[in-house]
Amino acid sequence: MKNALSPRRRAYAFLMRMLMIVAVGLTGMLTLFLIGYVLMRGLPNLTWELLSTKPSYLSDRIGILPDILNTFYLITAALFLVLPLGVGAAVYLNEYARNKKLVAVIEYAAETLSGIPSIIYGLVGMLFFCQFLNLRTSLFAGALTLVIMNLPTVMRTTQESLKTVPQSYREGAFALGAGKWRVIRTVVLPDCVDGILTGCILSVGRMLGESAALLFTAGFAHELCNFFEGLGSAGATLTVALYVYAKEQGEFDVAFAIAALLMILTLLINFLASLVGKRLNRRKEV
């Protein structure tokens, strides 16, 4: 049987198989190399002093605590705003909308939003939030920019999970005399919490890694503030701080320490996302 194949066909199969294995190997090695290299160069520099202080010119010390807090404030504020918007839009598309054309327009808009590069968000955020709405360069302006950027993500994941809620649940609730809003609030939404959660996790990941959109909206400051002061003033997130330390100040050790921290958080977020994703998939199959 084996010799029934002509040498040409055997060579083709062999070549293609080799090429595929090389490609997979390359992808895997790249991932391993990136994680390994960043952690190796970064972890030794990731000291408690770096994590728990703010930069001081007097003692010539660099600390990234303000950047960590800024990142946290920014993500909290953006998530707080994007969740109702995204979930609401998904509920409208899936539960209320009757006009097919309008649904297509909204979905096209969401797709367009997810394709726009972050530098353009940064620019429009600066023009609209910082200048037109007079929020100046502040974390809040940055958070609003991130809200627009992550709207499609939350919309899409919520919508996908709304589609998995069995129609019979809704019919059952309607038959008991519940109004539309009550059905959505008490039956439909509780059943797609994991989809909304996935959207949250994915958004947090994107916000954590975002930098180009924040350069001109959230600024570069490294001041320690509480939540509300922080939102009102300019502040660098971890990614922006990494960029500034690496490109403008040549502090590569600090940059790698931040990179290692970001890498660990990215690993964590990916792990959480796959955990929730697995639950979601199991439910889809049932």
Add this chain to the structure above:
Amino acid sequence: MMKKVKTDKPAETVIHGIFFLLGLVAVGCVLLITVYLVIAGIPAIREIGLIPFLFGTRWASTAAEPSFGILPIILTSVYGTAGAIVLGVPVGFLTAVYLSKVAPPRVRSVMESAAGLLAGIPSVVYGLVGMLVLVPAIRNLFHVPDGASLLAAILVLAVMILPSIIKVSITALDAVPKEYEDASLALGATPIETYFRVSVPAAKSGIAAAVVLGVGRAMGEAMAVMMVAGNVANMPSLFQSVRFLTTAVASEMSYSSGLQREALFSIALVLFLFIMLINAALNFLLKRGAGK
């Protein structure tokens, strides 16, 4: 009972209205972005002139006699994206075929999480590694004075678009009906022949969409490129420092003023038009893939 239903009615209408407005937010955002970019981008183009702006070969925004020609910047973006696609697509495509058709489930799940991780790594981290590993390597390997070049940007972009290409291609390949493959196998084709001559052609819209998505990603990336490309507005050449559309905006915005600032908005408008074109192509391909 009847009365209760009646009092619910206005509340339901209000809530319906609220959700309707929430649904329109995305549309509003797209309009806002478009309108702002057009309003901000037009004045400089009017002042400089469309032809000198798009086809002028010299960008010297801060010179005593400023010159605002963005042809080198446009060409850099186009060449850089093309280079990233040429390198990234074959690797991503072959990986996707292997993972979708050949790989044991364990390998597949590990590699899928690897791709997910690659997608999640912040672009500044790519930039940092590129800056400290790739740029010196290029300098030593090719004996050029500075490794920060178009080549470095292409390599970083190729890695950055890999996960999108892998993910979208896998989805497309998974959706190929099993019967096609079974029929091909029954006719005596080897598994590998079946994958590349039956499954891949059947999934071609989805794979094309993956490529277009990669083009969009590469064209829009700013920070990683800014850290490895050197940022001088030269005509593109592999070993020279170059400036992309994205980095042109990012690198000068913080200290720009007057016509220079307006010209940066115009560059953003040009970038936006490129991206809208790519988006339209992507949407068309995905629709065609889903329609089958």
